[in-house]
Amino acid sequence: MMRIHLTRFLAAAFMAVAALATPALAHDQQLGDLLLHHPWARATPGGAKAGAAYLRIENHGDTADTLIGASADIAALVEIHMMSMENDMMVMGPAGEVEIPAHGTVELKPHGLHIMLMGLKRPLKEGETVPVTITFARAGSIVLEVKVEAIDATGEGGMEGDAEEHSH
Amino acid sequence: MNRRVLLVSSLALVAAAGIGASYFFNDRKMAETLAVGGPFKLIGTDGQEVTEAALKGKYAVFFFGFTFCPDACPTALNTFSLMMEKLGPTAEQVQPVFVSIDPARDTPEAMKEYLASFDPRIMGLTGTPESVAETARIFRVYYKKSGEGDYYLMDHSTAIIVMSPEYEYAGVMNGAMSVDEMTARLLEIMQKGS
Ligand SMILES: [Cu+2]
Numbered sequence: 625m626m627r628i629h630l631t632r633f634l635a636a637a638f639m640a641v642a643a644l645a646t647p648a649l650a651h652d653q654q655l656g657d658l659l660l661h662h663p664w665a666r667a668t669p670g671g672a673k674a675g676a677a678y679l680r681i682e683n684h685g686d687t688a689d690t691l692i693g694a695s696a697d698i699a700a701l702v703e704i705h706m707m708s709m710e711n712d713m714m715v716m717g718p719a720g721e722v723e724i725p726a727h728g729t730v731e732l733k734p735h736g737l738h739i740m741l742m743g744l745k746r747p748l749k750e751g752e753t754v755p756v757t758i759t760f761a762r763a764g765s766i767v768l769e770v771k772v773e774a775i776d777a778t779g780e781g782g783m784e785g786d787a788e789e790h791s792h
Numbered sequence: 793m794n795r796r797v798l799l800v801s802s803l804a805l806v807a808a809a810g811i812g813a814s815y816f817f818n819d820r821k822m823a824e825t826l827a828v829g830g831p832f833k834l835i836g837t838d839g840q841e842v843t844e845a846a847l848k849g850k851y852a853v854f855f856f857g858f859t860f861c862p863d864a865c866p867t868a869l870n871t872f873s874l875m876m877e878k879l880g881p882t883a884e885q886v887q888p889v890f891v892s893i894d895p896a897r898d899t900p901e902a903m904k905e906y907l908a909s910f911d912p913r914i915m916g917l918t919g920t921p922e923s924v925a926e927t928a929r930i931f932r933v934y935y936k937k938s939g940e941g942d943y944y945l946m947d948h949s950t951a952i953i954v955m956s957p958e959y960e961y962a963g964v965m966n967g968a969m970s971v972d973e974m975t976a977r978l979l980e981i982m983q984k985g986s
Contacts, residue, residue, distance in 0.1 A: 669859070669866055669909035671902055676862035701943050707863060709968075714864045715947045717938055734863050735968065741862070742943040775909060776870045 651771065656763040657685025658724065663768040665741075666734075667750040667775040675699075675748050676738040677756055677770045678779055680731050683724040690761040691722040691730070698754055700743025707735060716740075724760070733779055748772045828961045829854070829953055830930040834891065834919040837904035842917055844959055850887040851982055852955040855967060856933045858894035858946050859906045868950065868967035873911035875975045883913070885957070885982070892918040893928055893935040894946050954981050 653660040663679040683689055694702045706719035719737055724730050732738050739756060741748075748754060752772045759765040773779075836842040844852075855872070857865035872888040879886060890907065892898035895918045898906075903916035918924065928935060935948035950967035952974075963981035965974055 666862075666866065668862075669869070669906045671905035672859055672866075673897075674860045674862045709950070712949050712951055713934060713936075713947050714950050714967075715938075716945050734867065738862065742860075775866065776874070 651769070653766060653768060655760070655766040657687075658683055658689065658760065658763050660758075660766065660768060662779075663756070663770045664777070664779055665748050665754065665770050665772050666777050667772050668744065668748045669775065670747065672747060673742070673744050675741040675744055676705075676734075677741065677754075677768070678732045678734065678738055679768065679770075680729060680733075681724050682729045683726060686726050687762065688726050688728075689724045689763055691724060692759050692761050694739050694756060694758045696741060696754065696756040698745055698748075698756075699741035700745070702742070702756070703740050705738050705740040707738065709735075721761075750774050828930075828932050828964075829955050829959075832917075832927040832930065833923055834917040834927060835900055835923075837900050837907065837916045839900045842915075844955075846915075847887055847889070847955065848959050849957050850885055851957060851962065851978070852959070853886060853888045853965075853978065854891060854931060854953045854955070855889070855950075856891045856893050856928060856931070856935065856948060857950075857967075858892050858948070859898050859902055860894060860945070864950055864967055868952070869907070869910045869914060871967070871969065871971050871974055872914055874971040875978065876911045876913055878971060878975045879978075882979070882982075886978070888914045890914055890916050891924070891927060892916070893924060893933070893948050895919055895921055895924045954978065 650662045652662065659682040661680040661682065663677060665675055665677040668675045681691065691704060694704055696702050704719045704722060705716055707714065707716040709715070722730060722737065730737070739758065741756075750772055754770045754772060756768045756770045757765055758768060831844050834842050853872070855868050857868060859865070869890060876883045876886065876888065888911070890903075892903060898918045900918060903918050907914055907916045919927070931953050933949045933951060933953075935946055938945045938947050952965040952967055954962045954965065956962040963977070963984075965977050969977065
């Protein structure tokens with residue numbers, strides 16, 4: 625009796641967790657020991673000639689790696705950039721080589737590290753997937769499938785954000 | 793000098809410093825002492841001349857940025873858009889203004905196309921390099937070109953300056969604020985001013 629209830633409870637709980645853990649937008653890619661979590665970009669405003677792509681890079685290996693560059697057909701020039709605030713000034717420029725420590729994580733996200741797409745040949749449209757290649761010193765290159773999200777996306781899980789925005 | 797005089801005068805000094813600090817951090821006093829904001833002559837998205845006269849009667853909310861900006865500028869403009877929605881009827885008293893600090897790229901046409909992706913109530917302004925520099929100076933907004941060639945960038949201040957319906961400095965906000973924070977801060981500034 626008790627046992628059946630517990631099994632049912634666990635099954636229900638598992639399904640609930642499974643449902644939560646599969647957000648429609650998140651996706652992962654793998655390159656050697658590197659897990660590339662949810663590459664995404666914001667849709668760009670009309671005529672914008674610059675955009676940015678973000679992702680989380682997890683190194684599950686015992687050796688550090690280095691992000692050394694990026695390229696994409698959609699933009700004339702692609703660089704890894706760092707944006708930071710210095711005395712109320714927004715300062716942005718090439719980040720140089722970015723180390724991904726062994727068993728460490730580096731997050732590219734708004735207001736920080738990003739893949740800067742300059743000289744966009746066309747706008748980034750919500751819903752499309754744009755190929756962007758990133759290159760690591762050890763692991764080599766991978767073509768990221770960058771999902772273009774809404775112009776107001778924050779990358780912090782669109783679903784929760786939406787729920788908050790529309791609740792009354 | 794005896795001990796008592798020394799004590800009293802150092803207390804006075806501390807008090808004076810305290811008053812100075814509180815003046816400095818008070819929005820209105822800051823305006824009086826530093827004079828943030830003032831007259832400008834810029835160009836609107838239809839190529840027309842726009843001056844501060846176009847803003848009188850409303851709370852003008854100024855953000856300085858540029859369209860070749862992947863993050864801070866679209867975020868701030870998006871926050872403006874959502875804030876205008878959130879304000880409901882109160883939005884009629886508010887005029888968001890986006891001033892380009894990159895007039896070499898941001899022609900009136902480019903500004904128009906860019907702003908079409910945001911709330912139509914946002915006013916876009918650009919101008920000659922001189923008139924933009926002068927406007928930024930008056931609003932105490934700093935910017936600096938970085939890099940060369942086609943893909944240069946602009947470092948810039950993300951302060952958002954609010955001017956009252958009488959076109960006097962009313963307060964300051966920040967482009968990194970969330971919609972809720974910015975809306976609350978603007979309402980607070982508007983309440984204080986009335
Ligand atoms: Cu950048």
